[in-house]
Amino acid sequence: MEILLATIFVVFLAVIRGKIGHKARSPIFSTLLMSLLLVAFIVVMIINKEPINMQGP
Amino acid sequence: MSAPGYSNPPGWYSRFILEPLGLNKENDVVFWLIFLFGGLLLCSFWYSQGNIWIALSSLLLVSVVVLTILRADYSLYLLLFSVIIFEQFRIPGFDFFPSHVSYFSSITEIPYFSYLPLNIFSALELHFLLICFSTFLMLSLKFGPRWRPIPAAIPYTIFLTTIIGAIVYGIQKSGSISIALWESRAILYFLLLYFMVPQIIQSKRQIRALFWILITAVSIKALYLVYWYINSGYLQGNSHMLIGSENALFLVTMLVMGISVISISVKDKQKWVLLALLPFVLIGFYAVAAEVAYFSLAVSIAVFCFLVPATARKRFILLISPFLIAVVVYSAIFTGSNEWVDLRKEQAKIESMWKKAEQFFADVDSKLYQEVKLYNISDLLRESPIIGTGFGYKAEHKVVSTDVLTVREKIPQNQSLWLLLKAGIPGLLAFTFLFTTYLAKAVKLLSSVTDPYLGIILRVIVVVVVYQLIIQFFEPQLLYYRSMIFLGCLMGLYPAINKTTFKKTGTANKSKAKQNRLEGRAVNNKISKTFN
Numbered sequence: 001m002e003i004l005l006a007t008i009f010v011v012f013l014a015v016i017r018g019k020i021g022h023k024a025r026s027p028i029f030s031t032l033l034m035s036l037l038l039v040a041f042i043v044v045m046i047i048n049k050e051p052i053n054m055q056g057p
Numbered sequence: 058m059s060a061p062g063y064s065n066p067p068g069w070y071s072r073f074i075l076e077p078l079g080l081n082k083e084n085d086v087v088f089w090l091i092f093l094f095g096g097l098l099l100c101s102f103w104y105s106q107g108n109i110w111i112a113l114s115s116l117l118l119v120s121v122v123v124l125t126i127l128r129a130d131y132s133l134y135l136l137l138f139s140v141i142i143f144e145q146f147r148i149p150g151f152d153f154f155p156s157h158v159s160y161f162s163s164i165t166e167i168p169y170f171s172y173l174p175l176n177i178f179s180a181l182e183l184h185f186l187l188i189c190f191s192t193f194l195m196l197s198l199k200f201g202p203r204w205r206p207i208p209a210a211i212p213y214t215i216f217l218t219t220i221i222g223a224i225v226y227g228i229q230k231s232g233s234i235s236i237a238l239w240e241s242r243a244i245l246y247f248l249l250l251y252f253m254v255p256q257i258i259q260s261k262r263q264i265r266a267l268f269w270i271l272i273t274a275v276s277i278k279a280l281y282l283v284y285w286y287i288n289s290g291y292l293q294g295n296s297h298m299l300i301g302s303e304n305a306l307f308l309v310t311m312l313v314m315g316i317s318v319i320s321i322s323v324k325d326k327q328k329w330v331l332l333a334l335l336p337f338v339l340i341g342f343y344a345v346a347a348e349v350a351y352f353s354l355a356v357s358i359a360v361f362c363f364l365v366p367a368t369a370r371k372r373f374i375l376l377i378s379p380f381l382i383a384v385v386v387y388s389a390i391f392t393g394s395n396e397w398v399d400l401r402k403e404q405a406k407i408e409s410m411w412k413k414a415e416q417f418f419a420d421v422d423s424k425l426y427q428e429v430k431l432y433n434i435s436d437l438l439r440e441s442p443i444i445g446t447g448f449g450y451k452a453e454h455k456v457v458s459t460d461v462l463t464v465r466e467k468i469p470q471n472q473s474l475w476l477l478l479k480a481g482i483p484g485l486l487a488f489t490f491l492f493t494t495y496l497a498k499a500v501k502l503l504s505s506v507t508d509p510y511l512g513i514i515l516r517v518i519v520v521v522v523v524y525q526l527i528i529q530f531f532e533p534q535l536l537y538y539r540s541m542i543f544l545g546c547l548m549g550l551y552p553a554i555n556k557t558t559f560k561k562t563g564t565a566n567k568s569k570a571k572q573n574r575l576e577g578r579a580v581n582n583k584i585s586k587t588f589n
Contacts (some may be wrong), residue, residue: 003471003530004527005484005529006528007473007526007527007530009194010489010493011356011360011493011496011523011527012360012497013493014364014492014493014494014497014500015360015363015364015496015497015500015519015523017497017500018496018497018499018500018501019364019500019501019503019504020166021497021501022089022339023504027494027497027498027501028209028212028494030210030497031490031493031494031497032490033214034247034314034333034489034493035486035489035490036486038426038489039393039477039482039485039486039489042473042474042477042485043438043442043477045483046431046434046435046438046474046477047265047435047438048435049441
C-alpha cells in the first residue's frame with residue numbers, strides 16, 4: 001500500500017511539474033529525481049519486508 | 058519520344074487487357090491486384106484440394122501484406138482494431154466470436170497456416186514486421202511520412218537498453234530463451250509501437266481516423282459485454298478471467314473521452330457517437346471491472362481534474378459527482394467488512410479472499426498467496442539487489458516449491474516489483490523515468506494546444522497512462538500484449554499532436570507578425586504624410 005501511495009504521489013508530482021513548471025526547460029531532471037526517490041523507497045520497502053503471517057488476519 | 062499533341066498508339070496490353078476492364082495505364086495497378094489475388098486463389102484451391110477456408114485465409118494474409126506495403130497507416134488501424142477485438146487469453150463462458158481468432162498465438166497453432174515455417178512468430182508479430190518494413194521503406198524513399206523524433210527519447214533509450222540487458226543477462230544465467238521472450242514480449246511490443254507510431258501517424262486527420270477505429274472496436278466490445286451481462290443474469294464478473302482483463306482499459310479510454318467531450322465543448326462528429334455509446338460503455342465497464350479498476354479510474358479522474366480548463370472545471374465536477382457518489386456507496390456496501398452478508402455473496406465470487414495456509418497451494422489468486430509471492434521477491438532481491446535476476450531465469454522460490462507452479466503463477470500482481478526483480482533497479486528506474494517524463498511533457502504540451510479536439514485526445518492519453526501506472530499494481534498488465542500495444546499506440550501520438558500544434562501556432566505567429574508589419578507600415582506612411 002505504501003508503494004502504491006508513493007507512486008500516486010510521484011504521478012501527481014509529474015503532472016504538476018508539467019502544468020506549472022518552467023515552460024522553457026525540459027522536465028527531464030525533475031522527473032529523474034522523482035523516479036530515483038520512488039525507486040529508492042520501493043527497494044527499501046521490499047527488502048525490509050517482514051515474514052508473512054501464513055494464517056491470515 | 059512522341060511529339061507534342063501526338064500520342065503513341067495503344068499497345069496490345071492496353072487494347073486487349075486494360076480497355077476491356079475499363080482501366081488505363083494510370084490505374085493498371087488494379088489489374089495486377091486482380092491478377093495476383095485470382096492467381097493466389099486458384100493456387101490455394103489446388104494446394105488445399107478445394108478447402109475454401111484455407112483459400113480465404115491465404116487471401117486475407119496477402120491482402121494484409123499488400124495493404125501494409127501500400128498504406129502503413131491503414132495497416133496500423135487494422136492492427137489496433139484486431140488488438141481491441143480479439144482476446145489474448147481464451148475466457149471460459151465468454152463466447153464472443155472474435156475471441157476464438159488466434160491473432161496472438163504462434164502461426165503454427167492456427168490450423169490454416171500450420172504449413173508455414175514460422176513457428177516462432179505470432180500473426181501479430183508478422184503484422185508488426187510488415188508495418189516496420191513498409192514504414193522504413195517509405196522513410197528511406199522519402200515517400201509519404203517523414204522521420205519524427207519520439208517523445209522522451211533519453212528515458213526511452215535507457216528503458217530499452219535495460220530491458221534488452223535484462224534479457225541477455227537472464228539467458229546468460231542459464232535462463233530459457235522462450236521464457237525470457239514470453240516475459241518481456243509485451244514490454245517489447247510497447248517499446249516498438251512507441252517508436253513506430255510517430256513515424257506513421259503524423260496528422261490530425263490520421264489521429265481522428267485512429268480514434269474512429271478505436272471507438273468502433275470498443276463499441277462492438279461494449280455492446281457485446283452488455284449482451285453478455287444481461288444474458289448471464291446481471292452478475293458482475295461471473296467469469297473470473299474477464300474481471301481485470303485488458304478490456305477495462307479500452308472502456309476507460311472511451312469513458313474518459315466521453316466525459317471530455319461533455320466537459321470541453323468541441324464540434325466533432327465523434328462527440329455525438331461517444332455520447333450515444335456512453336451508457337453501454339458504462340455498463341460494460343461495470344460488467345468487467347473489479348474494484349481495483351474503479352480505484353485506478355478514480356485516481357485518473359483526479360488527474361483529469363487538473364487538466365480540465367478552468368472554465369470547464371465546474372461543469373466537469375457537476376457531471377462527475379453523481380458517479381463518484383455511486384462509486385463510494387457501492388464500495389462501502391460491497392467491500393466493507395460489515396454485516397451485509399447477502400450483498401457480499403456475489404462479490405465474493407470475484408474478490409481475492411484470505412485463505413488458510415493449507416489452501417494457498419491450490420489457489421494462486423488468493424491474497425495470502427500474493428503475500429507469499431512478495432516475500433519470495435524480497436528474498437530474491439536480497440540476493441541480487443541491483444541488477445535483478447534477468448528475464449527467463451527460473452529463480453528458486455523459498456516458500457513455494459518450483460514444481461508446483463508455472464512461471465506465470467510465480468509472477469506477482471504488483472508489476473513494479475516484478476520489473477524490479479527481473480530488470481533490477483536500472484529497469485524499474487528507467488520505467489518510472491520514462492512514464493513520469495512522458496506525463497510531464499504531455500501536460501506541458503497541453504498548455505500550448507489550441508485545437509479542442511487534440512486537447513481532448515492529449516488529456517485522454519494522460520489519463521490512460523495514469524490508469525495504467527496504477528492498475529499495474531494489481532494486475533500483471535506488463536504481461537498483457539493488448540494493453541501494452543494499446544498504450545504504445547496512444548503514447549506514440551504525442552509527436553503528431555506536438556507538430557500539429559506548433560505548425561498552427563507558427564502560422565498564427567507568422568500571420569500576426571505580417572499584420573503587425575502592415576500596421577507598422579501604415580503608421581509610418583501616416584507619419585511621413587503628416588510631416589510632408
